[in-house]
Amino acid sequence: MAGERTAFLNQMVEVFTSTVSFGERLNNMVHLLGRNLKVELALYFALDKAKETLFLNISSQGPVPPHLRVEFPVGQGVVGETAVTRKIKVIHRNHRPVLPVDAPLAKLHPAYQTLASFPVADDNFLYGVLLLMDREDRSITHAERQSVQLACLMLAGTLRQAILQDEAKKRIAELSVLFEVGKALSSTVELEVLLERIVSTTAKVITARGASLQIVDAVTGEVRVSSRYGRIPPEGPFPPPDFPGPGGPGTAPHFEAQAADSQGHTHYCLAVPLIFKGQLRGALCVYDKFALNGDYLPFDPENRQLLYTMAGLIVSAIENALTYQQVEELAEKNQRMVKNLTALQEISQALLTTVQTDKILGIILQGLTLEHGLGFDRAMVMLVDEADQTLKGARAAQRTPLLQDLPLREGLLLPLSQEIPVAAWEIPLQAQGPMITAALHKRPYHHHAGQVQELSPELRKYYSPPEFSMVPLVVKDRVTGVILVDNEASGRSLAPESLESLQMCTTEAALVIENARLYSTIEANNRELLLIRERMLESDRLAALSSLASGMAHEIRNPLVSIGGFARRISKLVEEKSPLRGYVDVIQEEVTRLEKLLREILDFTGENLSYYGDHDLSKIIEETLILVQRDLDGYKIKVVKEFTPLPRLHCDDRQMKQVFYNLFQNALQVMHLGGTLTIRTFPLDKEDGIYAAAAISDTGGGIPLEVLHNIFNPFFSTKDYGTGLGLAIAQRIISRHYGQIEVNNEMGKGVTFIVTLPVAKYCLVKERGQGAVQAATLKVSKGGRE
Amino acid sequence: MKKILVADDEMSIRLLYSEELKEEGYEVYLAANGREALEIVDRIPLDLVILDIKMPEMDGIEALRQIKERRPDLPVLLSTAYGEYRQDFATWASDEYLVKSSDLEDLKSAVRRYLKD
Numbered sequence: 001m002a003g004e005r006t007a008f009l010n011q012m013v014e015v016f017t018s019t020v021s022f023g024e025r026l027n028n029m030v031h032l033l034g035r036n037l038k039v040e041l042a043l044y045f046a047l048d049k050a051k052e053t054l055f056l057n058i059s060s061q062g063p064v065p066p067h068l069r070v071e072f073p074v075g076q077g078v079v080g081e082t083a084v085t086r087k088i089k090v091i092h093r094n095h096r097p098v099l100p101v102d103a104p105l106a107k108l109h110p111a112y113q114t115l116a117s118f119p120v121a122d123d124n125f126l127y128g129v130l131l132l133m134d135r136e137d138r139s140i141t142h143a144e145r146q147s148v149q150l151a152c153l154m155l156a157g158t159l160r161q162a163i164l165q166d167e168a169k170k171r172i173a174e175l176s177v178l179f180e181v182g183k184a185l186s187s188t189v190e191l192e193v194l195l196e197r198i199v200s201t202t203a204k205v206i207t208a209r210g211a212s213l214q215i216v217d218a219v220t221g222e223v224r225v226s227s228r229y230g231r232i233p234p235e236g237p238f239p240p241p242d243f244p245g246p247g248g249p250g251t252a253p254h255f256e257a258q259a260a261d262s263q264g265h266t267h268y269c270l271a272v273p274l275i276f277k278g279q280l281r282g283a284l285c286v287y288d289k290f291a292l293n294g295d296y297l298p299f300d301p302e303n304r305q306l307l308y309t310m311a312g313l314i315v316s317a318i319e320n321a322l323t324y325q326q327v328e329e330l331a332e333k334n335q336r337m338v339k340n341l342t343a344l345q346e347i348s349q350a351l352l353t354t355v356q357t358d359k360i361l362g363i364i365l366q367g368l369t370l371e372h373g374l375g376f377d378r379a380m381v382m383l384v385d386e387a388d389q390t391l392k393g394a395r396a397a398q399r400t401p402l403l404q405d406l407p408l409r410e411g412l413l414l415p416l417s418q419e420i421p422v423a424a425w426e427i428p429l430q431a432q433g434p435m436i437t438a439a440l441h442k443r444p445y446h447h448h449a450g451q452v453q454e455l456s457p458e459l460r461k462y463y464s465p466p467e468f469s470m471v472p473l474v475v476k477d478r479v480t481g482v483i484l485v486d487n488e489a490s491g492r493s494l495a496p497e498s499l500e501s502l503q504m505c506t507t508e509a510a511l512v513i514e515n516a517r518l519y520s521t522i523e524a525n526n527r528e529l530l531l532i533r534e535r536m537l538e539s540d541r542l543a544a545l546s547s548l549a550s551g552m553a554h555e556i557r558n559p560l561v562s563i564g565g566f567a568r569r570i571s572k573l574v575e576e577k578s579p580l581r582g583y584v585d586v587i588q589e590e591v592t593r594l595e596k597l598l599r600e601i602l603d604f605t606g607e608n609l610s611y612y613g614d615h616d617l618s619k620i621i622e623e624t625l626i627l628v629q630r631d632l633d634g635y636k637i638k639v640v641k642e643f644t645p646l647p648r649l650h651c652d653d654r655q656m657k658q659v660f661y662n663l664f665q666n667a668l669q670v671m672h673l674g675g676t677l678t679i680r681t682f683p684l685d686k687e688d689g690i691y692a693a694a695a696i697s698d699t700g701g702g703i704p705l706e707v708l709h710n711i712f713n714p715f716f717s718t719k720d721y722g723t724g725l726g727l728a729i730a731q732r733i734i735s736r737h738y739g740q741i742e743v744n745n746e747m748g749k750g751v752t753f754i755v756t757l758p759v760a761k762y763c764l765v766k767e768r769g770q771g772a773v774q775a776a777t778l779k780v781s782k783g784g785r786e
Numbered sequence: 787m788k789k790i791l792v793a794d795d796e797m798s799i800r801l802l803y804s805e806e807l808k809e810e811g812y813e814v815y816l817a818a819n820g821r822e823a824l825e826i827v828d829r830i831p832l833d834l835v836i837l838d839i840k841m842p843e844m845d846g847i848e849a850l851r852q853i854k855e856r857r858p859d860l861p862v863l864l865s866t867a868y869g870e871y872r873q874d875f876a877t878w879a880s881d882e883y884l885v886k887s888s889d890l891e892d893l894k895s896a897v898r899r900y901l902k903d
Contacts, residue, residue: 557867557886562798564888569805591888602869 005147008036016154022162026155027058030130033151034060037144039132041109044120044155045072045079046128054079054129059108070104077101079129082117086126088145090116092137105133113137118148120155127159174306177205181310185317194321195227198284198314203230205310206270206303208286209296215274215282215318224280225318232287233267235259243283244273254304255283270299272311276319284311333497340501343373343408348508350412357516358395363412364509365397368485372408374498374505375399376485380422380463383473383481383513389429391436391482393422393462398489422462431458435470439482444503445470446494469494471503473510480514549601557598564591600729614648615656617692617757618681624660625679628668635672642680646692647759655733662726663696663753670700675750683759690759691739697752702745711743788901789830791815793823793849794838794865799886803836803865806890807897820844820852827853832860834900836893839866839877847877854879861900865893 015028026044034042046057055071056064072080077099082089093113098106105115112133120128130152140148184197195213203211210230216223237257244255255271267288274282284307288296299307347367354360361381368379380396397416406414427436433456438445447455449466468486472479483506487494567587574580625632625639632639649656667677676699684691703711712731727741734741739757746752790812792803797818804814815830817823819841827835835853839846850862863882864871871877882896 554867558796558799561867561886561888562796562802565802565806565890566798568888568890569802588888595887 004036005143008032008147009150011036012151012154016158022158022165025158026162029151029155029158030058031060033130033148034132037132037148039134041112041131041133043108043131043133044128045070045131047074047083047126054083056108057128070108072101072104078105078115078117079131082119082129083126086119086121088116088118088149090114090140094137105131109133109135111135114140116140116148118152120152120159122153122156122160125156125160127156130155170302174309177306178309178313180205181313185313188321191225191318191321191325192227194317195225196229198317199227199229202284202286202307202310202314206286206299206307207290208270208299209288209290211284211286213274213282213284213314215276215280218279218281230287233261233269235261235267237267237269239269239271239283239285243271244275244281254308256299256304258298266296268296268298270304270307272304272307274311274315274318276315278319280322282318284314336495336497337501339372340374340497343367344501344504344508346408347373347412347505350409351508351512353413355516355519357513357520360509360512360516361395362416364483364505365395365416366412366414367408367505368483368502369397369399370408370411371399371401372411374485374501376494376498376502377487377489377492378420378465378485380420380484381473381481381509382422382425382427382484384429384479388426391425391427391429391439393425394481396420396422425462427456427458427462431456433459435459435482439470439472439479442472442474442477442479444472444499446499467494469499469502471499471506473506473513475510475514480510480517483509553598553601556594560591560594560598564588564595567591612650612652614650615653617646617649617651617656617694618643620651620653620656621660621679621681621694624657624664627657627661628664631668632677635668636674637668637671638676640676640678642678644680644682646681646683647690649692649757649759651737651757652733655736659730659733659755660694660696662730663755665726667696667698667700670751671698675699684756688758691756692759693754693756695752695754697750699750702747702749702751703743705745705747708743708745712741787811787813788833789813789815790897790901791817791823791826791830791832791835793817793820793836793841793846795819795841796838799838802890803893806894810894810897812897812901818842820846820849823849824852824856827856827860832857834897835860835862836865836897837862837880839864839868839871847871850877850880863893863896863900 011032012029015025015032018025018028020028030042030044034040042060043056044058045054047054051074053071053073055069058064074080075084078089078091080101091114093115106112112135114132114134114137116132118130118132119126120130130148132148181198181201184201185194187197188194199211199213202213203209208230210228210232212226212228212232214223214226237259239255239257244253254273256269258266258268260266269285269287271283271285274284276282286299286303286307289299289303291297344367347363350363350367351360354363364381365379367373368376376399378396378398381394382391383394384390385392395416396419398418398420400418429436429440434451434453435445435447435455436459446469447467455464463484465486465488467488468484471483473481473483483502485494485502564587567584571581571584571588574584621643664677671677676697678695678697680695680697682693682695684693712727731741734755734757737757739755742754742756744752744754788811790807792800792807792814793816794800794803795818800816800818804816807814815826815832817826820837821844823835823837824844826832837846837849837853841849846864846866850864853860853862861881862879863884864877864880865884865886867886869885871883877883881900884893884896887893
């Protein structure tokens with residue numbers, strides 16, 4: 001007996017340590033047990049995972065058919081009780097009839113008489129119950145019990161090994177999947193590549209036919225990134241669009257669905273949420289699990305678990321990649337900004353080198369179009385013309401590839417090599433259109449083709465690229481112009497950083513252009529001031545001269561009157577034939593000449609004023625002409641008169657006569673051998689009012705160039721006699737009347753003096769029969785005695 | 787015989803004028819300034835006065851004003867080396883404003899005009 005037992009145990013150990021699968025080993029052990037104990041039926045009931053039921057797993061009579069389901073709840077029937085008590089139980093049918101709960105056992109072996117049940121357990125766990133059945137009513141010896149108990153321990157050990165191995169396998173599989181995923185995720189930080197790898201690895205690991213991933217902005221719902229791999233059933237099923245919902249972690253369960261397509265194939269989808277820290281959410285989906293025979297299978301809980309684990313890994317990888325992408329974008333943007341700011345700085349420096357508007361515009365346009373500058377294909381400056389209420393083209397340029405190698409600093413100061421002619425561009429400020437409207441509201445304007453609001457035809461006539469940007473030039477809240485840029489030639493779009501820089505550049509440009517404008521105004525004012533100063537100096541000089549001359553003249557006049565007066569008296573007393581007669585005549589003539597000189601000097605220094613009245617210039621000239629008629633006839637000078645009706649002139653007619661008398665005297669002197677004196681009068685409509693003009697032309701050969709600049713100077717004379725005051729007096733009188741005298745010299749032909757005198761407004765009114773009172777008032781205010 | 791007063795601070799002028807006017811048949815009185823002229827106007831029933839303007843003690847303009855106060859009917863001719871007093875309102879009270887000249891024809895014809903009866 002002892003030898004048999006040893007042999008049985010040896011066989012059991014052999015099976016226990018064999019390398020066949022655990023299922024096979026268990027099977028063999030149950031058969032061996034039945035055969036050795038010589039029982040008709042040996043059964044093994046396994047405890048299910050929930051540890052609630054024991055079900056028939058192995059039978060010594062052969063494989064248990066799948067449809068045969070024999071099970072006992074823990075604690076019920078012989079099998080259930082053994083599982084709870086963990087004690088051996090032997091029942092004889094004649095002692096204890098079959099209870100209803102054990103009825104299935106009776107079905108398995110209807111003729112059984114003896115039944116023994118053994119717990120299969122180790123120190124920790126119960127794995128199942130071994131049941132032995134035999135038709136004979138037999139007892140079980142102590143030695144048999146020991147053998148079976150030992151065999152049960154071996155069964156338990158085998159089962160434990162099987163479980164451990166199974167778990168280890170799963171763990172290894174999971175780890176290798178995670179390793180694969182980790183490898184894929186860490187291989188790149190390029191978001192696009194990463195996403196492709198994630199979906200392909202996911203599909204392979206889960207053995208799915210297709211996989212997809214989508215990340216959306218949780219607030220706006222806008223899709224940030226998405227990627228697909230493999231075959232995704234076109235008809236679904238798909239997770240709902242709002243999956244996994246906006247809730248926080250934990251509120252987003254997985255999604256699982258199956259649906260038949262139109263051909264009747266069933267498709268499966270499993271999706272798990274991707275939960276990010278920020279305001280992103282997403283889903284990782286797999287479709288149609290592969291079976292070896294080509295069928296599609298549903299996904300099992302292990303797949304789901306794996307997908308969750310992967311999702312956790314993926315989230316941090318994507319977060320990293322997104323951060324990297326943002327950092328990279330920022331770095332690129334920074335680089336562009338630094339480049340643009342450097343360019344702006346260079347432009348700023350260059351603008352300090354000049355105050356001329358034209359040069360300033362050149363620098364700005366170079367800055368906008370050079371590659372190292374802001375690099376636009378084309379740039380234009382238009383300036384507001386306040387008087388015309390228009391926007392006028394100032395200067396424009398296009399990008400030139402010739403200057404690429406030159407440092408910006410030098411390029412900026414070069415003349416524009418590709419200037420675009422825009423001088424004819426003229427857009428009225430009241431033109432309708434979004435560009436002009438924006439400019440007038442001091443707002444920049446960005447235009448791209450297909451914009452709802454159409455550009456005004458006035459602008460389109462000159463300029464209509466598919467995309468352009470306009471920035472207004474604003475100084476002290478006033479729009480002074482606009483800058484236009486586009487990239488039409490290269491077709492690039494206008495980068496936001498470039499436009500930002502353009503705005504900065506425009507702010508400075510506006511100031512610099514305005515400064516240049518102010519500078520040129522100041523320069524013009526300065527020139528005018530200089531001129532006025534010169535004139536004032538001249539008039540000071542004349543005033544000093546006048547006062548000296550006037551003082552002397554008065555002192556001389558009294559003695560002259562005496563000398564002359566007494567000379568006349570002597571002359572009357574001296575006989576005709578006396579030699580004294582000639583002497584006295586010389587005294588008289590010389591005194592007369594001196595007195596004439598005195599009168600001229602005193603006329604020049606302003607002794608005689610105040611014969612103001614409203615006079616006809618043509619009539620004054622006619623009357624003056626009578627005074628020189630004798631000389632004109634004497635010299636055989638032909639007189640041509642072309643008189644046009646003129647408005648009456650408020651003037652001192654005596655002084656005016658003096659003017660023309662002096663001019664006629666000059667003409668007489670240069671034409672003493674004959675010639676033509678042409679006198680024309682005509683009205684002149686100037687910007688500041690109406691003028692009466694007279695032109696006196698002679699044919700005396702003209703004034704030599706070397707003396708021309710001197711002719712209006714007092715005491716300058718080319719004549720052997722005369723005071724040289726003629727033209728100076730004329731000029732003095734005319735400027736007192738707010739008029740002008742000009743000389744038009746034609747060398748070899750003659751001279752034309754043109755006198756222009758302003759016609760006072762009230763004279764014009766009076767011409768129409770009004771304003772007489774006003775005229776009278778004015779006359780008194782002149783202080784003259786009429 | 788018509789009585790004429792000549793007031794001028796220049797002795798040579800006084801002499802010239804009186805010679806010329808006497809020749810014309812007038813009785814001539816002389817004064818060297820405005821104050822002397824007024825004394826003569828008060829004393830003598832004059833027919834006409836010729837006044838210089840720039841004179842010491844009292845100038846011709848003041849003398850003209852006082853003469854016209856006392857005898858508004860008495861013609862007063864201003865005979866002066868200056869043209870610019872023409873613009874002085876005070877001289878407008880005179881009957882004639884003459885700028886001195888060695889040719890006394892203007893002066894004499896003016897005198898004749900005022901004393902023709």
